[in-house]
Amino acid sequence: MTLILNGTAASQAIKEQLKQALSQEREKPHLVVVLVGSDPASEVYVRNKEKACHEVGFMSSVVKFDSTITQKQLFKELDKLNHDQDVHGIIVQLPLPKHIDSNAIIDHIAPHKDVDGFHPLNVGNLHRGQNGFVSATPLGILRLLEFYSIGVVSKHVVVVGRSNIVGKPIAALLLNANATVTITHSKTKDLMQHTQQADILIVAAGIKQMITADYVKEGVVIVDVGIHRNDDGTLCGDVHPSAYEKSSAYSPVPKGVGPMTIAALLLNTFQAFKERGV
Numbered sequence: 597m598t599l600i601l602n603g604t605a606a607s608q609a610i611k612e613q614l615k616q617a618l619s620q621e622r623e624k625p626h627l628v629v630v631l632v633g634s635d636p637a638s639e640v641y642v643r644n645k646e647k648a649c650h651e652v653g654f655m656s657s658v659v660k661f662d663s664t665i666t667q668k669q670l671f672k673e674l675d676k677l678n679h680d681q682d683v684h685g686i687i688v689q690l691p692l693p694k695h696i697d698s699n700a701i702i703d704h705i706a707p708h709k710d711v712d713g714f715h716p717l718n719v720g721n722l723h724r725g726q727n728g729f730v731s732a733t734p735l736g737i738l739r740l741l742e743f744y745s746i747g748v749v750s751k752h753v754v755v756v757g758r759s760n761i762v763g764k765p766i767a768a769l770l771l772n773a774n775a776t777v778t779i780t781h782s783k784t785k786d787l788m789q790h791t792q793q794a795d796i797l798i799v800a801a802g803i804k805q806m807i808t809a810d811y812v813k814e815g816v817v818i819v820d821v822g823i824h825r826n827d828d829g830t831l832c833g834d835v836h837p838s839a840y841e842k843s844s845a846y847s848p849v850p851k852g853v854g855p856m857t858i859a860a861l862l863l864n865t866f867q868a869f870k871e872r873g874v
C-alpha cells in the first residue's frame with residue numbers, strides 16, 4: 597500500500613510541539629517579514645506566514661515598503677531590524693523589484709536572524725555540517741521524512757533541480773544525514789537514467805507533472821516540491837499521478853511540502869529566539 601506523506605498532519609505536529617515549548621517561555625518569538633511592492637503572490641505568502649505565527653503564539657509583523665524604495669534605504673531599514681532586540685527572525689520576501697540586488701539585501705540580514713537560511717554564512721554552515729539556519733523548504737522535507745520514519749542513511753537520493761532555495765540545500769542536508777545524493781538539472785543528460793536509480797526522489801524542477809511513471813522504480817519514495825495552478829484553479833506538482841502508483845510513499849500537492857515549509861520557518865524562528873543574545 598502506498599503511504600501518503602501528509603504535510604498538513606506533520607506540520608500540525610510540529611506546531612503542537614512549538615506551542616508546548618512556547619508555554620515554557622516568558623517572552624514570545626517575533627518574526628518580521630519585509631515586503632517590498634505589492635506582488636499578489638508575495639502578499640498571499642506573507643499572509644500565510646503571519647497566520648502560522650499567530651496559530652502557535654508567535655508575534656509577527658509585516659514591514660511594507662513601496663516598490664520605489666532604494667537599495668540604500670532598504671539597507672537602513674534592515675539595520676534597524678538587525679539591531680532591534682525585540683526582533684528575532686527577519687525574512688525579506690522575494691522577489692524584490694529589479695533595481696534592488698536581492699543577494700546584497702540577503703547579505704545584509706544579520707545571520708543570527710536569517711530564518712530563511714539564505715545568508716552566505718548560514719549556507720556555508722550547512723555545507724560544513726555546522727549549526728545554522730537551513731532554508732525552510734529543505735528543512736521541511738527532512739522533517740516530513742522523519743515524521744513518517746523514512747530513514748535516509750545510505751539511501752540513494754536523487755534531487756531534480758539545483759536552485760539555491762531548494763535543490764542545493766536539500767542535497768547538502770541529506771548528504772550531512774548520510775544519504776548518497778545525486779543532483780540533476782536542466783543540462784543533465786538522460787535524466788530518466790538517474791531518477792530510475794532513486795530510493796528517494798526529490799523533485800524541484802518547476803515543470804508541471806514532468807515526472808511520469810517511467811522515471812521511477814517500484815517502491816521509490818517521492819517528494820514533490822513543485823506547485824502549479826491548473827486552469828480549474830486546483831493545484832498540482834512536478835510529479836504526474838502515474839508515478840505515485842509505483843511509489844511506496846509520496847508527498848501530494850497540495851498538502852505535502854507546502855505546509856512543511858511554513859512549519860520549518862516557525863522552527864527556525866523559534867531557534868533564533870532561543871539563541872538570541874548567545
Ligand code: NAP
Binds near residue numbers: 733757823857
Ligand atoms: P527554480 O529556481 O526555477 O529551479 C528549478 C531547477 O530545476 C533548476 O535547477 C533547473 O535547472 C531544474 N530544471 C528545470 N528543468 C529541468 C528539467 N527538464 N530536468 C531537470 N532539471 C530541470 O525553482 P525552485 O525555486 O527550486 O522551485 C521549484 C519548484 O518548487 C517550483 O514549482 C516552485 O514553485 C516550487 N516551490 C515550492 C515550495 C514549497 O514550499 N512547496 C518552495 C519553493 C519552491 P538549471 O539550474 O539547469 O536551470
